[in-house]
Amino acid sequence: MTVAMTYDSKALYDELVANKLIIPTSVKGVFGRGAVFEDVLFHLNSKISRIAENDGAEVMLFPPTLDRKVFEKSGYLKSFPHLAGVVFSFCGSEAQHQDLVCCLAEGKPWAHTQTMTDVVLTPAACYPVYPSFTGTAPEQGRLVDMQNWVFRHEPSSEPTRMQAFRIREFVRVGTPQMVVEWRDMWLARGIQLLRDLGLPAESDVAADPFFGRGGRMLAANQKAASLKFEVLVPIISKENPTACCSFNYHEDHFGSSFDIRTADGAVAHTACLGFGLERICMGLFKHHGCDPLTWPNDIRDLLWG
Amino acid sequence: MTVAMTYDSKALYDELVANKLIIPTSVKGVFGRGAVFEDVLFHLNSKISRIAENDGAEVMLFPPTLDRKVFEKSGYLKSFPHLAGVVFSFCGSEAQHQDLVCCLAEGKPWAHTQTMTDVVLTPAACYPVYPSFTGTAPEQGRLVDMQNWVFRHEPSSEPTRMQAFRIREFVRVGTPQMVVEWRDMWLARGIQLLRDLGLPAESDVAADPFFGRGGRMLAANQKAASLKFEVLVPIISKENPTACCSFNYHEDHFGSSFDIRTADGAVAHTACLGFGLERICMGLFKHHGCDPLTWPNDIRDLLWG
Numbered sequence: 001m002t003v004a005m006t007y008d009s010k011a012l013y014d015e016l017v018a019n020k021l022i023i024p025t026s027v028k029g030v031f032g033r034g035a036v037f038e039d040v041l042f043h044l045n046s047k048i049s050r051i052a053e054n055d056g057a058e059v060m061l062f063p064p065t066l067d068r069k070v071f072e073k074s075g076y077l078k079s080f081p082h083l084a085g086v087v088f089s090f091c092g093s094e095a096q097h098q099d100l101v102c103c104l105a106e107g108k109p110w111a112h113t114q115t116m117t118d119v120v121l122t123p124a125a126c127y128p129v130y131p132s133f134t135g136t137a138p139e140q141g142r143l144v145d146m147q148n149w150v151f152r153h154e155p156s157s158e159p160t161r162m163q164a165f166r167i168r169e170f171v172r173v174g175t176p177q178m179v180v181e182w183r184d185m186w187l188a189r190g191i192q193l194l195r196d197l198g199l200p201a202e203s204d205v206a207a208d209p210f211f212g213r214g215g216r217m218l219a220a221n222q223k224a225a226s227l228k229f230e231v232l233v234p235i236i237s238k239e240n241p242t243a244c245c246s247f248n249y250h251e252d253h254f255g256s257s258f259d260i261r262t263a264d265g266a267v268a269h270t271a272c273l274g275f276g277l278e279r280i281c282m283g284l285f286k287h288h289g290c291d292p293l294t295w296p297n298d299i300r301d302l303l304w305g
Numbered sequence: 306m307t308v309a310m311t312y313d314s315k316a317l318y319d320e321l322v323a324n325k326l327i328i329p330t331s332v333k334g335v336f337g338r339g340a341v342f343e344d345v346l347f348h349l350n351s352k353i354s355r356i357a358e359n360d361g362a363e364v365m366l367f368p369p370t371l372d373r374k375v376f377e378k379s380g381y382l383k384s385f386p387h388l389a390g391v392v393f394s395f396c397g398s399e400a401q402h403q404d405l406v407c408c409l410a411e412g413k414p415w416a417h418t419q420t421m422t423d424v425v426l427t428p429a430a431c432y433p434v435y436p437s438f439t440g441t442a443p444e445q446g447r448l449v450d451m452q453n454w455v456f457r458h459e460p461s462s463e464p465t466r467m468q469a470f471r472i473r474e475f476v477r478v479g480t481p482q483m484v485v486e487w488r489d490m491w492l493a494r495g496i497q498l499l500r501d502l503g504l505p506a507e508s509d510v511a512a513d514p515f516f517g518r519g520g521r522m523l524a525a526n527q528k529a530a531s532l533k534f535e536v537l538v539p540i541i542s543k544e545n546p547t548a549c550c551s552f553n554y555h556e557d558h559f560g561s562s563f564d565i566r567t568a569d570g571a572v573a574h575t576a577c578l579g580f581g582l583e584r585i586c587m588g589l590f591k592h593h594g595c596d597p598l599t600w601p602n603d604i605r606d607l608l609w610g
Contacts, residue, residue, distance in 0.1 A: 023365060023437055027372045027423045032433060035364035059340035060328060063469030064369040064454050065390075065426075067332045072409055081395035081402055085370075086419050087426065088393050089458040090386035094517045097386055104377055109421075114391050116416040117458060118332050119468065121370075121392065128337060132328055149369050149454060153394040153422060163424065164368030212399045 005287075009236040012286060013159040019290035028155035029163035033278075040281045040292055041166070043303040044197075045147065048168050048275055051189055057145035057170060062128035064149040064164075065119040070131050073257050076123050079210050079218065085121035085151040088114035121151035125169035126272040130258040133173055139263045141174025143182075147277075160235055160242045160279050167274040175262055176251070179271045183229075183247050186273050190231045190245040198299050199233045199244075199283050206230040206243065227251070233283045244280050247273040310592075314541040317591060318464040324595035333460035334468035338583075345586045345597055346471070348608040350452065353473050353580055356494055362450035362475060367433035369454040369469075370424040375436050378562050381428050384515050384523065390426035390456040393419035426456035430474035431577040435563040438478055444568045446479025448487075452582075465540055465547045465584050472579040480567055481556070484576045488534075488552050491578050495536045495550040503604050504538045504549075504588050511535040511548065532556070538588045549585050552578040 016022045016037075023032030033041070065087060071077070076084060090100060090113055103110040122128060125148040133142060146169045154161060172182045187203060194201035206228045207219035222228055227249045232241035248271060254260065255268035262268045288295040292303075321327045321342075328337030338346070370392060376382070381389060395405060395418055408415040427433060430453040438447060451474045459466060477487045492508060499506035511533045512524035527533055532554045537546035553576060559565065560573040567573045593600040597608075 023367075025372045025433070025436065026374060030368060030370055030372060030424060032365050032367045032437070038364060038366050059343060060337050061343050062328075062337045063335060063467075065335055065456065065469045067330045067335060069331060077395075077409060077415075078406055081397075081405055081418075083394075085392045085394055085422070085424075087390045087456075087458075088416075088419070088421075089388075089390055090382075092386075094519075097517060100386055101383055104382060110382075111393075111421040113386075114393070114421070116393075116414075116419070117390070118460065119335060119390075128330070131330065132337070151370065151392075153392075155423065162368075164370045212402060214399075 009158045057143040066122045071120045083152045087117045087119045091115045125167035126171045130254045133260045136261045144171045166277045169274040171272045176269045179269045183271045314463045362448040371427045376425045388457045392422045392424045396420045430472035431476045435559045438565045441566045449476045471582045474579040476577045481574045484574045488576045
């Protein structure tokens with residue numbers, strides 16, 4: 001059955017809210033998830049686990065907060081300062097607390113009462129793992145399977161552009177050949193999974209949203225070197241489909257930053273890939289409707305079978 | 306079988322690391338979780354779901370970031386300013402970005418380049434839900450089941466005192482009688498679950514860690530009114546057992562703050578209770594050993610059966 005679809009960001013948001021799939025807040029890009037949304041997300045995530053089950057990945061999970069020193073070392077603030085979230089806290093005296101309480105009571109700014117802490121919000125799901133790789137990787141390299149919350153400071157009323165979301169992430173460490181072959185294998189798996197789920201997925205070379213004018217050149221270089229691929233699905237626009245999976249080949253960036261070496265002593269190359277769990281769920285709701293009980297049987301079997 | 310146990314915070318931390326249950330970082334209270342840790346946590350959480358399955362709670366999940374306005378309204382900064390985490394970001398020009406990059410390169414402070422955003426870290430698992438209750442509750446009140454990451458700025462090398470952790474949380478809204486009866490039912494359930502898991506759990510009246518000298522009086526009042534209970538398990542100390550479940554009766558605090566009313570028009574009372582998922586897992590590792598395959602059969606059956 002082919003349904004004539006119109007794409008409209010606000011209409012999708014309103015429909016997700018009306019069906020209690022998301023619970024709105026007054027901040028753009030921050031909302032709760034309802035029971036059905038979480039059920040779909042859980043089974044999608046389990047399906048990815050079944051695809052990966054014979055790969056022998058080491059399972060890890062990291063909290064939404066990351067060591068600030070790791071973040072500073074990663075270079076994120078050079079490329080994406082506008083997207084980062086840094087955690088501040090009150091470290092003052094009782095008198096300074098009185099000032100804070102007065103500012104709040106009078107509706108005045110209170111940022112001056114806050115001090116930078118040792119943590120930031122995890123900006124990308126793979127960042128926490130690299131420091132744990134420092135040293136020499138085993139002969140076959142490393143492979144890690146994670147599911148982390150990430151933060152992006154980009155408030156938007158477009159439902160797929162969230163400030164906080166979950167990524168099912170895999171990270172590979174090894175020689176350039178190992179890393180690129182693995183990336184290509186997962187690129188094919190990612191497209192296949194989304195198409196099996198009835199989503200019109202296509203892959204494309206992509207670039208990260210680098211900051212400023214200098215960033216335009218970085219983005220062009222990244223595209224020219226085919227370092228980033230995305231699997232895209234039309235969710236809020238047919239012309240500008242939404243990245244639902246992202247594949248990043250970092251070459252030796254993290255290997256150099258965190259002193260990670262392959263068994264032969266060379267600086268290790270790394271790649272990561274992530275499934276945007278909320279975005280894929282929204283794609284499913286957009287293309288198959290807001291009630292999973294009415295979805296095509298083959299798609300239900302794939303997720304709940 | 307009774308094992309003579311010694312309690313030692315550092316020894317437990319080292320054992321959790323050695324068994325890859327947690328993955329250390331250089332920040333106190335922030336660490337990754339390994340595959341076995343996550344497997345125990347998942348099945349513990351599922352067991353709590355089975356206990357709650359006939360209660361008819363509405364399932365929700367909120368991201369680790371909370372609307373700053375909700376946070377300001379909640380009164381958290383009056384009572385616990387030192388534990389809060391506020392998200393700042395870079396909102397400057399390209400020239401200001403150059404300043405940020407220079408500071409980083411020279412190892413200088415860069416807090417001045419950051420601006421307060423509209424979000425904070427979720428300080429307690431129940432906070433995001435109250436604004437969605439504004440208005441009149443149905444006759445039978447409300448009951449919500451959540452699982453959220455929460456943040457506390459209290460760096461500590463004691464493994465159960467984390468900066469980021471997951472709480473399985475239930476929230477009840479209704480008349481004082483409805484709320485207190487529900488709280489008491491779950492207090493009994495919580496003690497029973499932990500004892501069934503082979504943990505020497507005891508409940509006690511408790512107080513929150515209010516800030517400053519004035520806070521001592523608030524804590525004494527809270528205790529005198531029996532507004533907070535905890536279910537405690539010795540994990541790092543026999544004399545100072547660790548709170549693994551927490552039960553808070555807020556009286557009309559959130560009802561007034563977020564204009565929540567019962568069907569008869571009165572200001573609604575609320576209570577919440579949370580299972581500290583990581584802490585209970587650590588209790589299990591402490592009391593039964595770091596390899597779940599060697600745990601007593603009845604406990605394995607309870608979690609994996």
